[in-house]
Amino acid sequence: MGSLERVVVVGASAAGVTTAETLRREGYTGGLVLVGDEKVLPYDRPPLSKQVLAGTWEPEKTVLRPDSAYAGHGIELRLGSAATGLDLARRTIALSTGEEIGYDGLVIATGTTARTLPFGHDLKGVHVLRTVDDAVALRGDLLRSASVVVVGAGFLGSEAAASARRLGLDVTLVDPLPLPLVRPFGDEVGTAIAGLHEEEGVRLRLGTGVTALHGEGAVTGVGLSDGTVLPADVVLVAIGARPATGWLDGSGLPVDDGVVCDATCRAADGVYAAGDVARWFNPHFGGLMRVEHRMNATEQGMAAARNLLGAQVPFAPAPYFWTDQFDARIQAYGVFPAEAEMVVAHGGVAERKFVAHYLADGRVVGVLGWNMARQLRADRQLVRSAA
Incomplete structure (x- = not known):
């Protein structure tokens, strides 16, 4: 592609902010616009279900950079401006404000949107947890309530259930699967x-x-498939997320459970993707993957920026992620396919202090540590060297 006079980054969260900052760090001096659909400064999402919900952090503490940092880097912030369309041929993006913005280089970092149930979301007291506004509204309702039902026992639901229990609420965690986080970690x-x-x-x-x-107007209960009804003052629906790609409909960009990219995070000429929305070919594991975890947002934002500038280095990480629930810090590195065999390598599961290796085709493809961070760091190399 030709010279880059203007780069537009769509998505003002961790991946988008990292992309913009990396472009400047790598010497890009042209126009740089960061587009975000929320009106607040870009912020970090993992603390929402933990520190913000628990009340140990004020929402302002999640802000990634002060306003002055963007001006200092020559980054033009377009907040409260959702992208509504992309024209690849004309290299333009349509915004919800009615504006059209041109680009020479584009990085898509629009993340995900919360999945919802097909019923009941118009009732007061029913929440999803994706944005800082969601977290503030949910915490407000929890502080005024006695009982909460959390629908979904994945990372978000389990963390939120722990936070709500620490606030003293009567908490029920519901999931159609037999165990929390059985995907990806097993029985x-x-x-x-x-x-x-x-x-x-x-x-x-x-x-x-x-x-x-x-409920009528406000939620009062949750009906289950076995016929029982759980009383609830508050309901949190935490049933996963879908890539925020609706604005790309009709653009011609390849979209299939995310923006489909090659190993360099490239989706089309001059167009790259990073973070939760990107589904790219990871050569280390030999297949397409989409990773909804914080570290990947940062690392992929850096990779997309460098490759847009011409580096063309394959992005081949072993994903790293973690969850904090009560006194447990569970950290994971690599991938955890359903067919993998879990072997406890250090410590013991009963003591809730262990490191487990996940093996597929005779290789260690993932390692998990429960309150054993130092040993996990030592064992990460088994995943990196298994290629």
């Missing part, structure tokens, strides 16, 4: 997470679907 770790929550007073209704949200 043994899922059983240990379930035991932790039960010891802390969280009620588990696992292997059970949600069929209705009850």
